[in-house]
Amino acid sequence: MLNTETPDGQHAALDQYPTADLVNALVDDQFNAVRAVRAASGQIAAAVTAALPRIEAGGRLMYVGAGTSGRLGVLDSVELYPTFSWPHERALALLAGGIDAMFVAVEGAEDDSAQGAADLCALNPGRDDVVLLLAASGATPYVLGALQAATEAGALTVGFANNPDAPVVRGAQIGITLDTGPEVISGSTRLKAGTSQKIALNTFSSALMVRLHKVYGNLMVDLKPSNAKLVLRAVRLTMFATGADEAAARAVLEQCDFHVKVAIVALTKKTSIGQARALLDSARGSVRDALAA
Numbered sequence: 369m370l371n372t373e374t375p376d377g378q379h380a381a382l383d384q385y386p387t388a389d390l391v392n393a394l395v396d397d398q399f400n401a402v403r404a405v406r407a408a409s410g411q412i413a414a415a416v417t418a419a420l421p422r423i424e425a426g427g428r429l430m431y432v433g434a435g436t437s438g439r440l441g442v443l444d445s446v447e448l449y450p451t452f453s454w455p456h457e458r459a460l461a462l463l464a465g466g467i468d469a470m471f472v473a474v475e476g477a478e479d480d481s482a483q484g485a486a487d488l489c490a491l492n493p494g495r496d497d498v499v500l501l502l503a504a505s506g507a508t509p510y511v512l513g514a515l516q517a518a519t520e521a522g523a524l525t526v527g528f529a530n531n532p533d534a535p536v537v538r539g540a541q542i543g544i545t546l547d548t549g550p551e552v553i554s555g556s557t558r559l560k561a562g563t564s565q566k567i568a569l570n571t572f573s574s575a576l577m578v579r580l581h582k583v584y585g586n587l588m589v590d591l592k593p594s595n596a597k598l599v600l601r602a603v604r605l606t607m608f609a610t611g612a613d614e615a616a617a618r619a620v621l622e623q624c625d626f627h628v629k630v631a632i633v634a635l636t637k638k639t640s641i642g643q644a645r646a647l648l649d650s651a652r653g654s655v656r657d658a659l660a661a
Contacts, residue, residue, distance in 0.1 A: 416576050434503070453590045464484065585609070587628075633659060
C-alpha cells in the first residue's frame with residue numbers, strides 16, 4: 369500500500385476527538401509537509417538550475433496533474449503573471465478533465481494516459497520547455513502519459529510525488545519525492561501531501577524567477593500592478609528600494625507605466641525613463657547590474 373494511502377495509526381480514533389484536539393491534529397500534521405519539502409530541497413535546487421538555461425532561451429513552464437495536484441499546478445501557473453509579469457503563454461497548465469475539472473471532479477479523467485500524452489502534444493513541447501509533472505501517488509496515468517510525451521519531445525521533465533520510488537519520479541529527468549507519509553484522514557492527499565506540493569511549487573517557481581532577475585534584493589520588482597492594491601505595492605516597493613518619498617516614487621512610476629524596475633533605476637541613477645530602460649535591457653533585466661553600470 370502506498371504511504372499516502374496507509375491509515376495513520378496515531379489517529380485511529382480521529383472521529384472521537386474533541387473539536388479542539390481534532391483541529392490541533394490536522395494543523396500539527398501540516399508540519400510534516402514542510403519537513404518533506406525541506407528534505408527534497410537539493411532536488412528542487414537541481415530542478416531550478418536545470419530549468420534556468422532553457423527558460424532563458426525562451427522555453428515555457430508546463431504543469432501537468434490531476435485532481436488536487438492538477439489544481440495546484442494551475443494555481444502556480446496563473447500566479448506568475450501578477451507576481452512576476454511572467455507571460456501567460458509561457459506558463460501553461462494541463463488538468464486531467466480540462467478546465468471544468470477545476471471546479472467539479474471529472475470521473476475517470478486521471479486514468480487516461482493517452483489523453484495526457486495528447487494534451488501535452490497539443491502544446492507542441494520542445495527542448496527548451498520545462499514540464500512539471502505532479503501526482504501524489506506518483507502513478508497517475510494521465511500524468512505518466514504526459515511524461516512520456518514530454519520525454520519524447522526532449523523537454524526537461526521534473527516529477528513530483530508523495531511516495532518513494534514512484535513512477536513519475538523514476539521516469540522524469542529530475543525526480544522530487546515529497547515523502548509526507550500517511551494522512552490524518554487516510555488517503556486524503558488534499559491535506560499535507562497537497563500542502564507539500566504547494567510549497568514545492570512555490571519554492572521552485574519563485575527561485576526560478578529570482579534567477580531571472582524578477583527580484584531585487586528581496587523586493588518583488590517585476591510585478592504587474594493590475595489593481596489598486598498592487599499599484600500601492602508598486603509605490604511602496606519603489607520607495608523601499610530608492611529612499612524616495614511617495615510623491616517622487618509615484619511621479620516616476622506614472623511615467624513608466626508603473627514598472628518598478630524602471631522607476632528604481634531612473635530614480636537611483638537620476639536618469640530618464642528611456643535611459644533606465646536601456647540600462648535594464650543591457651543588464652538582461654537585472655536591477656543590480658543596471659545600477660552598477
